Structure formats: C-alpha cells, structure tokens
Amino acid sequence: MKKTVLIVLLSLSSLNLFSQLNKGKTVVSLDGNYLKTNTENGVTSNYNASQVKNLNLGASVGYFIADRIELGIGLNYYWEKESRTNKLMITDFYQAEVMDLKSNGFLPHIYLGYYYPIVNRLYLSGKLKFGYGKIKSEYSTLIAGRSNTPSESSYSPPPYTTMSKDTYEVDLFNAEIIPELTWFISPKVGLSLGLGGVKHTMIDWETDNSSWSVNFDPAYWNFGFKIRL
Numbered sequence: 001m002k003k004t005v006l007i008v009l010l011s012l013s014s015l016n017l018f019s020q021l022n023k024g025k026t027v028v029s030l031d032g033n034y035l036k037t038n039t040e041n042g043v044t045s046n047y048n049a050s051q052v053k054n055l056n057l058g059a060s061v062g063y064f065i066a067d068r069i070e071l072g073i074g075l076n077y078y079w080e081k082e083s084r085t086n087k088l089m090i091t092d093f094y095q096a097e098v099m100d101l102k103s104n105g106f107l108p109h110i111y112l113g114y115y116y117p118i119v120n121r122l123y124l125s126g127k128l129k130f131g132y133g134k135i136k137s138e139y140s141t142l143i144a145g146r147s148n149t150p151s152e153s154s155y156s157p158p159p160y161t162t163m164s165k166d167t168y169e170v171d172l173f174n175a176e177i178i179p180e181l182t183w184f185i186s187p188k189v190g191l192s193l194g195l196g197g198v199k200h201t202m203i204d205w206e207t208d209n210s211s212w213s214v215n216f217d218p219a220y221w222n223f224g225f226k227i228r229l
Contacts, residue, residue, distance in 0.1 A: 021115050021123070021228075025064045029074070031192060031224025032057040045089040055079040056222070062113065070113040076131065079104045095145035107133035107172065115182070127178040135172050140165045173202045182226060194222030 021027075033056045040049045060074025086097040109131035115123040146159040178197040184190040196216040203209035 021064055021068050021070075023064050023066050026229040027062045027064075027070065027072075028227045028229065029060045029062065029072075029192065029224055030058070030226075031194060031222045033194075033220065033222045035219055046087070048084070048086045050082065050084045052083075053081045058222070058224075060109075060111070062111075068115040068117075070111075070115065070125075072111050072113070074109050074111065076107040076109060076133075077104075078107060078133075078135065093145070093147045095143065097141065097143045099139065099141045101137060101139040103135055103137040105133050105135035105172070107131045107174075121184045123182045123184075125180045125182060127176075127180060129176045129178060130174075131176075132171070132173045134169055136167070136169050138165075138167045171204050173205065175200045184226075184228070188228050190226035190228070192222075192224040192226055194224070196220050 033054075035052075035054045037052045038049070040047075042048055056076060056078055058074055058076040060072050062070040062072030065071050080101075080103045082099075082101045084097075084099045084101075088095045109129055111127050111129040113125050113127040115125045118124050140163070142161070142163050144159070144161045176197050176199045179195045181193045181195065182190050183192075197214075199213045199215070201211055201213070
C-alpha cells in the first residue's frame, strides 16, 4: 500500500515539474495535414471521376496569459488541386469534359486555448480560432464531343472542342473549435494531434455563402510539434 501511494505521489510531482503550462510561458507550434482522395461513379456510358489533393500548413506563437490559458496568433497556408473527368455516351453521341481547379492562400488567425492535464506530460486542449484571408483560384475546362449519325445519312456533324480558363479571388472567414492532444516528450518539445473540430466558414462575407461543418474523421487530423520557450 505504501509503495502504491509513493508511486502516485511521484507521478503527480513529475506532472507538475515536467510539463506544467504556467502564466508567462510561450509556445511555438507547427502543424500540417496532407490529404489525397479519389472518387469514381457511373458506368462506361455515363462515367465521372475526381481527384482532390489538399495541403494545410500552419505556424503559431502562443502566450499563456494565465495557468493553462493560451492566447496566440498564427498563419496558415492552404493549397488544393481538384481534377474532374466526365464522360457521357448516348446512342451515337459522345462527350468528354476535363476540369482542373487550383486554389491557394494565406490565412492569418488568432486563437484562445485551454490545456487540461490528463496524465503525466499529456494534455487535452480546446482552441477557439478565428481566421481570415484571401483565396486565389484558377480553373480550366476542356469539353470535346462528337455525334456519329447512321451511315445512310448524308450529313454528319463535325467533332467539337471548347476550352475556357478563368481566375478569381474570394475573401474567406472561418471560426473553429479544435480539440487537440499534446504530449511533451521533453521539457521543451511536444507532439500534437489536432482531432478535427467544428467550423463555420463564410465566403465574401455573405450569409448565403456560409456553412457549418463537423468533422472528426482521422483523415483530416493535423500532426504537429510544439516548442516551449
């Protein structure tokens, strides 16, 4: 019994001495996520497929304004590329469409976080984050088709090809609640895992272009490092 009590006391003391997050501490964080998804639907006569590549990188500096309460600023880089292919065949008519969309932008943000100790060196935190920036996008579309009439017909429409390109820029505002696990592997260095969260997004400050999302899918989790100064 005495041995068990001694182990518990030593564990509690190591928690306080090793990884306590007190007022006045500063933490630098780096995190990111890369995701690639492929989808296919339909059959030979009506087929569509898409591939999406998404990259999110972030850096932030937080200052503990009170024990376990962090106030910080940061910058996120967002990059996405989407490719779509559609094929349609109806009797003697065939059309194919290929679209490429590329988007990128920098999103500065501010956040408020709270760290709750679970076990020695391991914290569960919650962050309320507000970000704003401009997203630049560029897309191109290629459409090609043909119509083959029966051989006895005297007229056969020629094949056609059309192509269009454009660029645009939008304002993006988002507010997020992000749960996160942080484990300090040393007094100065920690590993973090962002567990998704709840997000509200608004484009061009128009309520018609706003949406809510709740996503805790592990594919979207962020992995990162923390350095305590």
